[in-house]
Amino acid sequence: MKALVIGTGGREHALSLALSRDPAVDEVHAAPGNPGIAAVATLHAVDPMSGESVASLARELGVDLVVVGPEAPLVAGVADAVRAAGIACFGPSREAAQLEGSKAFAKDVMTAAGVPTAEARLCRTPDEAAAALDAFGPPYVVKDDGLAAGKGVVVTTDRDEALAHAAACDRVVIEEYLDGPEVSLFALCDGTTAVPMQPAQDFKRIHDSDEGPNTGGMGAYTPLPWAPADLVDEVTRTVLQPTVDEMARRGTPFRGLLYAGLALTSRGVRVVEFNARFGDPETQPLLALLDAPLSPLLLACAAGSLADVPALEWKPGAAVAVVMASRGYPESSSSGDVIVGTETLDVESDVEVLHAGTARDASGRLVTAGGRVLAVTAVGTSVADARAKAYEGVASISFPGAQWRTDIAALGG
Incomplete structure (x- = not known):
């Protein structure tokens, strides 16, 4: 079969890599892709936000499956256009x-x-926001109602900062603060059935010890040795399947990847947010451990036949991804800085360098082209082993202004 992956980031590189290693997949195409994806897929120039352009490319290539990676094209209806084309x-x-x-x-x-x-309130005016902040009290949680590339949430004890964030958004959701560690749980969905993957943990803030502003994610690891043994079963029963059932009841069945961001609070599991696609950077370590071909799973979601797919299996051990970001991120990003050292890791079987914000300059050199640049992803016998390998990989790579957290998966054991 032929597959086409839409997007430019680390998630799309991980998906393309997994599909390239799938014995059922003869060709992998990506659009627009990035220099890392180019090593495992044929790249095509296309506007990922244009459903018509994506569908036209899919028809032209004769692909059997289109995988839409990022959230913005999904919210724009790109998947609808592809399905309308019979793909x-x-x-x-x-x-x-x-x-x-x-x-x-x-x-x-x-x-x-x-x-x-x-508990939450939707606020459209400064007065509504102020009233909601006072009702819930600190720490204040203020979320942009729309897409914000993972950076639309402010959690602060500073009321003025919370009000300023609310004022900068068209509409905001202000909600009660949830204590406890956060966990990401992905589920493959076909409109009726939800099949959970194994839990992962993402590190959202830019600096060590969860300090500084939110980012799109600075690293992740899986599995979580400290998570409750019944977590996946509980979340599937109380969160994932009820959500899939409710979407079907509304006549808008959910087919794809349902991402539940969870807080394990003192009062039990609570949903922090939903995403409608594979998370980045959790996808990188999850797919590194998935012990099954990817294409049958994605096709089953598209065809409504997940119930017929064997239970997911996972490789033993653990995987850790550490994101290397460019100078100024997340407030800004630096482009055109030359990246050196990635080629030295090509021979390491336990380490993958997954590209996110990269490009080639006029001389063919690999350069930065965005905020999150690379995700160095390693597998090991334990979280500690995978973590050590990931950071050894990070130490092999350099570019001006590179920044990364030094505590990814530090609590995992």
């Missing part, structure tokens, strides 16, 4: 992608489905 697509419809496209919509779905989550 199998992994990714939810425009309506179903509102689970990520609108925090208020997601809260409404959770309420209807009885999914445990934080």
